Amino acid sequence: MEFASKLLEKAVDEMSQLPGIGKRTALRLVLHLLRQPESQTFQLAKALETMRRDIKFCKNCHNISDYELCEICANPHRTNEIICVVEDIRDVMAIENTSSYKGLYHVLGGKISPMDGIGPNDLNIQTLVDKVKEGTVKELIFALGSTMEGDTTNFYIYKQIQDFEITTSTIARGISVGNELEYTDEVTLGRSIINRIPFESSLKL
Amino acid sequence: MEFASKLLEKAVDEMSQLPGIGKRTALRLVLHLLRQPESQTFQLAKALETMRRDIKFCKNCHNISDYELCEICANPHRTNEIICVVEDIRDVMAIENTSSYKGLYHVLGGKISPMDGIGPNDLNIQTLVDKVKEGTVKELIFALGSTMEGDTTNFYIYKQIQDFEITTSTIARGISVGNELEYTDEVTLGRSIINRIPFESSLKL
Structure with missing residues (x-):
């Protein structure tokens, strides 16, 4: 793809590094931003930047958090x-x-x-x-x-x-609640029979 | 969706305003950025920001350009x-x-x-x-x-x-080069018959 503008090309390049976003989709997203008020792009850029810089991971469980401990x-x-x-x-x-x-x-x-x-x-x-x-x-x-x-x-x-x-x-692995037996794959169905639970305990759920 | 971090939530919110990107996809993209080196996010943010601020539209044809005239x-x-x-x-x-x-x-x-x-x-x-x-x-x-x-x-x-x-x-509207007639929609096929061109001129293409 040839771009009429280096700035546009750079933005598309960076955007298309995200997983599942190719050059064409990146171009579509970037052109969308160009049609919107400037503030939307600036807010997006700022949100990504502050998130990447300031976000913490809980020191106990490694979950994402704004504090030392989530x-x-x-x-x-x-x-x-x-x-x-x-x-x-x-x-x-x-x-x-x-x-x-x-x-x-x-x-x-x-x-x-x-x-x-x-x-x-x-x-x-x-x-x-x-x-x-x-x-x-x-x-x-x-x-x-x-x-x-x-x-x-x-x-x-x-x-x-x-x-x-x-x-x-x-x-537990098994058939999803609400799913039909006939559409379930063999491995899941097999496991759900081997790992069957007492009927009484299913009544309590 | 409940987020463990306000910074994360803000980034996902901004990201999901892009067309075709829902909350789940936005979260996937943002988490991807968190796993990558900080520089990737900063470069993405900067590229979007400079593009939105500095890009010009050609004063003659309104194409995107880095200069007054594309x-x-x-x-x-x-x-x-x-x-x-x-x-x-x-x-x-x-x-x-x-x-x-x-x-x-x-x-x-x-x-x-x-x-x-x-x-x-x-x-x-x-x-x-x-x-x-x-x-x-x-x-x-x-x-x-x-x-x-x-x-x-x-x-x-x-x-x-x-x-x-x-x-x-x-x-010109017509059947794409290489396409089969039987799979072409009626409107296109109809138009391509009405707008037929002399066989000699097709030889020159």
């Missing part, structure tokens, strides 16, 4: 005996939206993935192991995606902490 | 006797990529669309009429999209300039 870790009504291990902050948001969990989180910041050059040392695994060593944690819930990378990461953490007195669990 | 209008090898009327600068880029056109452009900045509240005065139509009045232009090529709004805009401009001695033409 609101979840700082909340005295939540138990620090259960830690839910997740990949990134979107998973924290998803679980928080369910209002079903009253423990704390630990955000790994990714999954072990040798293909992408991500090893255990690139993730927040050591701080999790240290927390377990301290002894207050009674249960770890593994809530990573059920991909090969997720399973590898789960297993790596499990090996590190298996000598401590701690319960480990993983979130 | 490179196309300033090029002495291009004829100023033919003007191609287009909707926005992406059309200029598309036509330039064909290397088939050696005249100038006139960027309207949109199409007449009463539904969206866009009237003739919101577009660069008057400057086009003024150019025609000056008398150097011999031909106007209408190259707007063939929608109702495009046709309306073409006709509006045509009415304004019909008393001047000037040829008007519109780009």
Whole structure:
């Protein structure tokens, strides 16, 4: 693509470095900004800049936060005996939206993935192991995606902490509530039969 | 969606004002920026800001430019006797990529669309009429999209300039080169039969 303006080209180049945004989409977005009042672009630029500069990560769970300790870790009504291990902050948001969990989180910041050059040392695994060593944690819930990378990461953490007195669990996999059996993939359906639960306990949900 | 950080929320809000980018996509993009080096975000913010502040529109054809007169209008090898009327600068880029056109452009900045509240005065139509009045232009090529709004805009401009001695033409509609007849829509196929061209002249292309 040839651009009539270097400024435009630079803006499109930078924009198209975002994931899933190609040159054409970037151009469309940038031209949209040019048609809007100047203030919109300035506010966008400022918001991105201040966010990147001033945002903090909770020193306890590595969740994104405006303070040293995030609101979840700082909340005295939540138990620090259960830690839910997740990949990134979107998973924290998803679980928080369910209002079903009253423990704390630990955000790994990714999954072990040798293909992408991500090893255990690139993730927040050591701080999790240290927390377990301290002894207050009674249960770890593994809530990573059920991909090969997720399973590898789960297993790596499990090996590190298996000598401590701690319960480990993983979130239930099964058929989504409201879904039909016939449209469910075999692996999920198979697992949901193997991991069946007593009917009485399903009545309490 | 509840955000753990106001800074994050603000960035996602601003990002999701871009067309086709919802809250979820905006969050994905912003989290991507957080995982990248700070410099990437700063460069993106700066590129958008400088572009919005410093970009100019060519005083002759309203194309985007870094100077008062765009490179196309300033090029002495291009004829100023033919003007191609287009909707926005992406059309200029598309036509330039064909290397088939050696005249100038006139960027309207949109199409007449009463539904969206866009009237003739919101577009660069008057400057086009003024150019025609000056008398150097011999031909106007209408190259707007063939929608109702495009046709309306073409006709509006045509009415304004019909008393001047000037040829008007519109780009050819027909079956794309390489496409099969059976998959072409009826309107296009119909037009391509009505607007058939002598076989000899097709040999020269």
